[in-house]
Amino acid sequence: MVYTPRSARRGALFAGSVAVLGLLTACGTGQTVHSSSPMTSSGTAAPATGDSSAPAPSGTATASSPVSSVSSVPTGAPSTAPTRATATSGGGTTAAASTRCHTSELRASVGRNDPGAGQENFPVVLTNTSGRTCTVRGFPGAAFVNASGGQLGPNPGRESGSSTTVTLRPGQSAWAGLTFSNPGVSGAKTAKPAALLITPPDERDHLKVTWTGGEVPVSGNSSAVFLTVFSPGTAP
Numbered sequence: 001m002v003y004t005p006r007s008a009r010r011g012a013l014f015a016g017s018v019a020v021l022g023l024l025t026a027c028g029t030g031q032t033v034h035s036s037s038p039m040t041s042s043g044t045a046a047p048a049t050g051d052s053s054a055p056a057p058s059g060t061a062t063a064s065s066p067v068s069s070v071s072s073v074p075t076g077a078p079s080t081a082p083t084r085a086t087a088t089s090g091g092g093t094t095a096a097a098s099t100r101c102h103t104s105e106l107r108a109s110v111g112r113n114d115p116g117a118g119q120e121n122f123p124v125v126l127t128n129t130s131g132r133t134c135t136v137r138g139f140p141g142a143a144f145v146n147a148s149g150g151q152l153g154p155n156p157g158r159e160s161g162s163s164t165t166v167t168l169r170p171g172q173s174a175w176a177g178l179t180f181s182n183p184g185v186s187g188a189k190t191a192k193p194a195a196l197l198i199t200p201p202d203e204r205d206h207l208k209v210t211w212t213g214g215e216v217p218v219s220g221n222s223s224a225v226f227l228t229v230f231s232p233g234t235a236p
Helices: 006-026
Strands: 085-087 093-095 106-110 119-128 134-137 141-145 165-168 173-181 189-191 195-199 207-210 216-219 225-227
Touching: 106 207, 119 165, 119 195, 141 225, 165 173, 173 216
Parallel strands: none
Antiparallel strands: 085 093, 106 119, 119 173, 134 165, 141 195, 173 225, 189 216, 195 207
């Protein structure tokens, strides 16, 4: 029997432990992560804009929260401008309400024809029927339609002119010109509309006015119809 000193036995045990630990490490992931923060799963969506060091905004997709489908904004939808805040006497703020006239606050009408130099000229009038003061600025939208609602002719063009903001107190009106060449002079193909659809500036909904102005050009030579910007009042 060979006597092994106690110190040698302790050395052998220590070497064996190191070897076992090495085998366990070889069977693992092969790498050790030294980090005070948890690992982020690959595929986590970063914020689209802004400081990348800032926390992701609420709703940012991660590997554990799949992106939900979002319906697209319809083309041509009005953009929403930021609400302006105005200071109050008490030092606070209050949102400044939009002053634009909305379709539901207006009544539309078509004034008497004022022909001249082979032109037909009709004032398209919008009257404020609401209880507040509102404004219109720019061109109206317009379209001639038949009894079934089908449009007659192309959309009217716009005459050059500088837009100004017209302030309408309750009961006040603004007018825009609708002009076209007399079909008897121009030789354009004509149709007799049942109504004129009028859309206030920056609005989507229209107002319908019965058309009593007779034949209008819808195609052919000099068939274009034009609109002017709004001015105060009901007629030139």
